[in-house]
Amino acid sequence: xxxxxxxxxxxxxxxxxxxxxxxxxxxxxxxxxxxxxxxxxxxxxxxxxxxxxxxxxxxxxxxxxxxxxxxxxxxxxxxxxxxxxxxxxxxxxxxxxxxxxxxxxxxxxxxxxxxxxxxxxxxxxxxxxxxxxxxxxxxxxxxxxxxxxxxxxxxxxxxxxxxxxxxxxxxxxxxxxxxxxxxxxxxxxxxxxxxxxxxxxxxxxxxxxxxxxxxxxxxxxxxxxxxxxxxxxxxxxxxxxxxxxxxxxxxxxx
Numbered sequence: 001x002x003x004x005x006x007x008x009x010x011x012x013x014x015x016x017x018x019x020x021x022x023x024x025x026x027x028x029x030x031x032x033x034x035x036x037x038x039x040x041x042x043x044x045x046x047x048x049x050x051x052x053x054x055x056x057x058x059x060x061x062x063x064x065x066x067x068x069x070x071x072x073x074x075x076x077x078x079x080x081x082x083x084x085x086x087x088x089x090x091x092x093x094x095x096x097x098x099x100x101x102x103x104x105x106x107x108x109x110x111x112x113x114x115x116x117x118x119x120x121x122x123x124x125x126x127x128x129x130x131x132x133x134x135x136x137x138x139x140x141x142x143x144x145x146x147x148x149x150x151x152x153x154x155x156x157x158x159x160x161x162x163x164x165x166x167x168x169x170x171x172x173x174x175x176x177x178x179x180x181x182x183x184x185x186x187x188x189x190x191x192x193x194x195x196x197x198x199x200x201x202x203x204x205x206x207x208x209x210x211x212x213x214x215x216x217x218x219x220x221x222x223x224x225x226x227x228x229x230x231x232x233x234x235x236x237x238x239x240x241x242x243x244x245x246x247x248x249x250x251x252x253x254x
Contacts (some may be wrong), residue, residue: 009226011108022058023048023114025146025163025170029092031078031116033168040070040076043143044172045119050201051159053175054152061115063104067131068120071105075118082114083108087209099178101197104167124181127221141219146170149206152212175191176219183224184254190246197236206232218232224250 028048032125036043044052046063066074084111086092094115095103105115121131128142144150147169151162163170173181177200186198206228209215221226227245236244 007133010206013157022060023110025160028062028146029163029168029170032170032246033113034077034081035064035066035074035134038073040077041124041133042066042074042171043131043144044096044170045124045188046117047060049178050170052146052151052172053205053209054155054158054161054212054214055180055204056157056159057204060113060116061107063117063119065119065121065131068122071118071120074171075106078108078116078118083110085109086198100194102194124185125177127184128177128247141174143171144174146172148174149176150214150241152214158208174216174219175205175209175214179209179215179224179228180220183220183227184249187245187249188254190242195205202228202231224247 004212009053029046032042032044041067044063045065046061047057047059047185048062050057051059064074086094086107089095090253092107093099094107094117102119102123103125104119107117107134109115125131145211146163148162152158154161172178182201182205186195189195189198191218205215210217210232217225217228223245226248229243230241230244231238235241
């Protein structure tokens with residue numbers, strides 16, 4: 001399966017990776033390239049994104065966010081590229097009913113353990129302008145390259161770190177944009193089971209990214225910044241902070 005995907009993106013020089021299930025930056029860039037060549041803007045999401053920001057995380061999927069109207073086109077772009085369709089939906093962890101985080105809009109299998117998933121922009125980065133292909137049309141510093149100099153280098157036990165000028169280019173949310181997304185998702189899901197997942201993601205950002213001095217807290221949206229600051233300072237019990245956060249977004253599109 002992997003061989004066809006790499007060949008489709010002219011990565012034949014990496015013969016030592018073919019016919020393996022290694023999830024690395026070349027594979028991520030390959031998928032990004034397939035989507036971009038079909039004129040589909042995409043931004044990396046999920047656990048692989050965390051590892052680029054220096055958060056140690058188990059990676060079992062490559063996830064991308066695309067504009068809502070491009071889900072069907074994304075499926076077409078990735079079909080017949082060495083990825084497999086889901087043949088056992090009842091046992092598939094990518095769409096399991098009790099999974100701790102929201103399921104993707106579409107997904108493929110690299111093998112039984114690894115997947116490629118596509119998420120709607122409205123499910124995660126709805127507060128940003130519509131994603132576009134050109135970096136000049138993005139919303140810096142919200143969306144950056146995975147090879148951006150502000151990202152950490154690879155470190156033992158601390159994830160992948162920044163990409164080495166990958167071709168095709170891969171775009172990711174900056175650290176403060178990612179944290180803002182998690183906080184907004186937490187506000188959206190307060191009182192539901194997904195809130196525990198988003199709270200855990202916020203904790204990882206605080207511990208690893210902010211702990212490394214790589215978070216621009218001042219760039220957070222005001223309500224998100226107030227929540228995050230109060231959370232770090234332990235100003236109130238978490239339950240009360242969550243109530244305040246949900247109330248601060250009440251009556252808005254969050």
